Amino acid sequence: KQEVTQIPAALSVPEGENLVLNCSFTDSAIYNLQWFRQDPGKGLTSLLLIQSSQREQTSGRLNASLDKSSGRSTLYIAASQPGDSATYLCAVRRGDSSYKLIFGSGTRLLVRP
Amino acid sequence: GAGVSQSPSNKVTEKGKDVELRCDPISGHTALYWYRQSLGQGLEFLIYFQGNSAPDKSGLPSDRFSAERTGGSVSTLTIQRTQQEDSAVYLCASSQGLVGTDTQYFGPGTRLTVL
Numbered sequence: 001k002q003e004v005t006q007i008p009a010a011l012s013v014p015e016g017e018n019l020v021l022n023c024s025f026t027d028s029a030i031y032n033l034q035w036f037r038q039d040p041g042k043g044l045t046s047l048l049l050i051q052s053s054q055r056e057q058t059s060g061r062l063n064a065s066l067d068k069s070s071g072r073s074t075l076y077i078a079a080s081q082p083g084d085s086a087t088y089l090c091a092v093r094r095g096d097s098s099y100k101l102i103f104g105s106g107t108r109l110l111v112r113p
Numbered sequence: 114g115a116g117v118s119q120s121p122s123n124k125v126t127e128k129g130k131d132v133e134l135r136c137d138p139i140s141g142h143t144a145l146y147w148y149r150q151s152l153g154q155g156l157e158f159l160i161y162f163q164g165n166s167a168p169d170k171s172g173l174p175s176d177r178f179s180a181e182r183t184g185g186s187v188s189t190l191t192i193q194r195t196q197q198e199d200s201a202v203y204l205c206a207s208s209q210g211l212v213g214t215d216t217q218y219f220g221p222g223t224r225l226t227v228l
Contacts (some may be wrong), residue, residue: 015214034216042206043117043219089156099144099208100169103156 002027004092006104013080014112021075021107023090031093034101035064035075037086044089049076080111098100115139117220119205125176125205125226126195134190136224138207145182145188146217151201161190163210195227 003026010049013019025035036044048057048064056065063076073090085100088110091101118137124133129134138145147159158172162182173179177195182188192199202224 036219040222043221044206046216049216091156099146099161099163099215099217100158100172101146101148102158103148105155108208 002006002030002092002102004090004102004104006090006107007089008107009105010110010112012110012112015080015082017080017111019077019080019109021077021088021090021109023073023075023104025071025073025092025102027094028071029094032093033064033066033073034093035062035073036089036091038089038106039086047088080109082106082111082113085111087110117205117218118225119220119223121223122221123224123226125228127228128197131191131193132195134192134203134225134226135208136188136190136205137218138186139187139218140186140207142207142218144208144210144215144217145169146183146206147188147190148204148206149174149201150204150222154201156204159190164214177197192225195225197227199213200225200227 005024007022032051034049035047038044050057050066061078064071069076089106120135145162150156160180164181164185177193180190202222204222206219208215208217215217
């Protein structure tokens with residue numbers, strides 16, 4: 001059974017700091033991995049999607065990496081801003097034909113001005 | 114609006130009542146998903162539709178839960194005889210349904226409170 005874990009559960013950093021969020025999964029047979037952000041009372045916004053054959057994806061100040069063999073992904077946020085404060089969720093899609101996403105419990109990020 | 118919409122945004126009901134939650138996917142998206150987000154359980158998959166059929170209902174927690182999709186568009190999630198443990202945020206997502214880079218786009222959710 002696939003399990004997804006995110007560490008840390010919460011993180012508070014001063015504005016301008018670079019930071020790394022971690023995601024680990026138990027079954028390396030994944031189709032892809034996706035990072036989302038969730039703002040309070042809102043739905044999920046997709047940030048980056050990495051296919052199983054890829055090692056990383058970049059979008060602006062965000063960089064996500066994937067190491068399937070070790071069952072790990074990281075989300076790197078450069079030069080953090082207060083607007084980055086949100087909960088970040090990673091999710092894996094299983095390696096079969098299923099479209100189901102298995103989510104981690106999230107990292108709650110606070111960027112202090 | 115081009116995004117996924119859900120209604121109602123909030124629903125308070127009494128234990129034992131039935132509730133219906135609605136999802137309007139992005140136009141043209143053939144795949145639709147329901148998830149539930151509750152304290153202590155995280156975000157869990159409930160059901161997946163491709164067109165009007167549901168090839169994966171594996172996440173529905175009990176036979177009190179059902180979902181349908183008509184015309185390949187709007188979907189309704191129905192919870193019968195609600196229980197307090199059904200209290201959660203119910204999220205709907207849609208995608209193009211293509212194999213490959215198939216990003217799921219989420220709606221804002223319906224917060225259900227069962228008293």
